[in-house]
Amino acid sequence: MTRTFSYSFRELSVTRGDLEECIGGGSSLEIFSDRLEGVLKSAQDICNIRGGYRVLNEIDLDQETRLISAGGQKFSPGRIIFDQVKDSDGLLVFVCTAGEAISNLSRELTGNGDTLTAYLYDVTGSVCVEKAMDKLERELFEDMRSGSVGLTRRFSPGYCGWDVAEQQKLFSLLPEGFCGISLSASSLMKPIKSVSGIMGFGPGVVRKDRPCSICDQRDCLYYKKVSK
Amino acid sequence: MEHNEILEKIAYCIEFGKIDRNSPFPPNMKGQDGAGEYTRQALEKGIKARDVLNHGLMQGMDRVGRKFRDNKIFVPQVLMSAKAMNSSMEHLMPYFTSGEIRSRGKFIIGTVMGDLHDIGKNLVSMILKGNGWEVIDLGIDVGSDKFLEALEEHPGSVVGLSALLTTTMANMKETVEKIKGNNRDTCVAIGGAPVTQEFCEKIGADIYSPDPQGLVDHLDQRFSTG
Numbered sequence: 101m102t103r104t105f106s107y108s109f110r111e112l113s114v115t116r117g118d119l120e121e122c123i124g125g126g127s128s129l130e131i132f133s134d135r136l137e138g139v140l141k142s143a144q145d146i147c148n149i150r151g152g153y154r155v156l157n158e159i160d161l162d163q164e165t166r167l168i169s170a171g172g173q174k175f176s177p178g179r180i181i182f183d184q185v186k187d188s189d190g191l192l193v194f195v196c197t198a199g200e201a202i203s204n205l206s207r208e209l210t211g212n213g214d215t216l217t218a219y220l221y222d223v224t225g226s227v228c229v230e231k232a233m234d235k236l237e238r239e240l241f242e243d244m245r246s247g248s249v250g251l252t253r254r255f256s257p258g259y260c261g262w263d264v265a266e267q268q269k270l271f272s273l274l275p276e277g278f279c280g281i282s283l284s285a286s287s288l289m290k291p292i293k294s295v296s297g298i299m300g301f302g303p304g305v306v307r308k309d310r311p312c313s314i315c316d317q318r319d320c321l322y323y324k325k326v327s328k
Numbered sequence: 329m330e331h332n333e334i335l336e337k338i339a340y341c342i343e344f345g346k347i348d349r350n351s352p353f354p355p356n357m358k359g360q361d362g363a364g365e366y367t368r369q370a371l372e373k374g375i376k377a378r379d380v381l382n383h384g385l386m387q388g389m390d391r392v393g394r395k396f397r398d399n400k401i402f403v404p405q406v407l408m409s410a411k412a413m414n415s416s417m418e419h420l421m422p423y424f425t426s427g428e429i430r431s432r433g434k435f436i437i438g439t440v441m442g443d444l445h446d447i448g449k450n451l452v453s454m455i456l457k458g459n460g461w462e463v464i465d466l467g468i469d470v471g472s473d474k475f476l477e478a479l480e481e482h483p484g485s486v487v488g489l490s491a492l493l494t495t496t497m498a499n500m501k502e503t504v505e506k507i508k509g510n511n512r513d514t515c516v517a518i519g520g521a522p523v524t525q526e527f528c529e530k531i532g533a534d535i536y537s538p539d540p541q542g543l544v545d546h547l548d549q550r551f552s553t554g
C-alpha cells in the first residue's frame with residue numbers, strides 16, 4: 101500500500117527561529133531579520149511540499165546479521181538503527197520533498213548576485229522538508245497509538261552509520277518518480293530538498309530517544325537538536 | 329585620514345559586510361561609506377594598490393575566515409563580507425590587468441561528478457579570493473576531464489574538489505588519480521561534510537580541511553613566497 105501526502109507551507113509553521121537554528125548563530129542573525137521575514141512570507145508560494153510512503157507488512161528482522169528484509173530487498177542499516185527498529189512488525193518507507201522551485205529560485209538569485217537571499221531560501225527548503233517529516237511522523241504516531249501500535253522515529257540512509265547508497269534499495273520499493281522525486285546513480289535525490297528513510301511499526305514498538313549519544317557524527321542535524 | 333586608518337576602514341567594512349554607502353547592512357553602519365568608497369578613496373590618495381589589497385582587503389577577509397572557522401559568524405555574514413570584498417576588488421581590477429598587482433596563484437574549484445551542492449564550494453571560493461587567489465569555478469557535477477581541461481588552460485593551478493555525500497565523495501578518488509596521473513606535482517585539496525583527513529591520505533590528495541580558513545592556512549604554508 102502506498103499513500104501520498106502534502107502540506108502547505110503555512111501548516112508547517114516555519115518560524116524565523118527554525119531558520120536561525122539551521123543557520124546557527126542565534127542573536128547574531130538579528131541584523132538579517134527583515135530579509136528572513138521576507139523569505140518566510142514568499143516561501144508559501146514557492147514550496148511544493150509533498151511526499152509519500154509505502155507500508156510493508158511482511159518484513160523479517162534478522163537479529164544476528166542485523167538485516168531487514170522487506171519487499172524483496174535486504175537493508176543493512178547498521179547497529180544503531182537496527183536496535184531502534186528491531187521490535188517492528190512492519191516497515192514504512194518514505195520520501196518527502198520541498199519541491200524544485202525553491203532551489204531553482206535560490207540558484208537564480210545566486211546568479212544575480214543576491215547570495216544572501218539565495219542562501220536563506222536554500223535553508224528554508226531544508227527546514228521545510230524536515231518539518232514536513234516531523235509533522236507526518238507525529239500524525240502517524242498518534243494514528244497508530246490509537247490502535248495500540250507503536251511507531252519508531254524516522255531513519256535515513258546516510259545517517260547513524262547507514263550507507264547513503266542503500267537509497268537505491270529504498271527507491272526500488274517505490275513507484276518510479278514517486279512524488280516527483282528521483283534518485284541518481286550517485287544516490288543524490290532530485291529535487292535537492294528531499295529526504296528518504298524508514299520507520300518501523302508494531303504493537304511491540306517503543307519509541308526511543310534519538311540514538312545520538314552512541315553515534316559519533318557530531319555535526320549531524322539531529323545531534324545538534326538533541327545536544328541543545 | 330591617515331593611510332593606515334583608511335586601510336583599516338576597508339578591512340573593517342569587509343569584516344562586517346559593509347558593501348557601499350547604499351547598502352543597508354549592517355544596520356549600525358547605515359548611510360556610511362563602505363568597502364567600495366574607501367577603496368576608491370585609498371587609491372585616489374595614492375596608496376599603492378598592493379597595499380590596499382594586502383592590508384585592506386585581505387586583512388578583512390582573513391578576519392572573516394577565522395571568525396567563520398571559530399563559529400563566531402555564520403554563512404550569512406560571510407556572504408555579506410564577500411560582497412563587500414567584491415566591491416573593493418572592482419576598484420583593484422585595473423591594477424591586476426596592468427600587472428601592478430598579481431594574484432597569489434590560480435585555484436580551480438568544482439563540485440565533483442554526480443553532486444549538485446554548491447554553497448560550501450562557493451564559500452571556499454569567496455574566502456580564497458579574499459586571500460588573494462584567482463579562482464576558476466567550474467561549477468557543480470564536474471567530471472575529471474573538465475578538471476584536466478581547466479588545468480591545461482591554467483597550468484600550475486591548485487585544484488579544489490568538493491562533495492557532500494559519501495557516494496559522490498568516492499568520485500574524488502578517480503579525479504585525483506587522473507589529475508596526479510597527468511602531473512603528479514599538481515596540488516589537490518578536498519573538502520565537504522563527509523570528507524576526512526584519512527580519506528584524503530587514502531586517495532592521495534594533498535590537503536584536507538573541514539573549513540575554508542584551514543585551506544588558506546595550508547596554502548600559505550605550501551606557497552609562501554618567504
Ligand code: B12
Binds near residue numbers: 260267291295
Ligand atoms: C541541510 C542538510 C540537508 C538538507 C538540505 C541538503 C541540501 N543539499 O541542500 C536536507 C534536509 C534536504 C538534506 C537531505 C539529505 N541529507 Co543532508 N545534511 C544537511 C546538513 C545538516 C548541512 C549541509 C549544509 O548545507 N552545510 C552548509 C555548507 C556551507 O557546508 P558544506 O557544504 O559542508 O561546506 C563547508 C565545508 O564542508 C567546507 N568545504 C566544502 N567544500 C570544500 C572543498 C574544499 C577543497 C575544502 C578545503 C573545504 C570544503 O567548507 C564549507 C564551508 O565551511 C549536513 C550536515 C552538516 N552539518 O554538514 C547533512 C548531510 C550533508 N546530509 C547527509 C545526508 C545523508 C542526507 C540525505 C541522503 C538523507 C536522506 N537519506 O534523506 C539527504 C540527501 C538529499 C539529496 N538531495 O539527495 C549527510 C551526508 C553524508 C553521507 N552519509 O553521505 C550529512 C553530512 C549529514 C550526516 N549524516 O552527517 N540534508
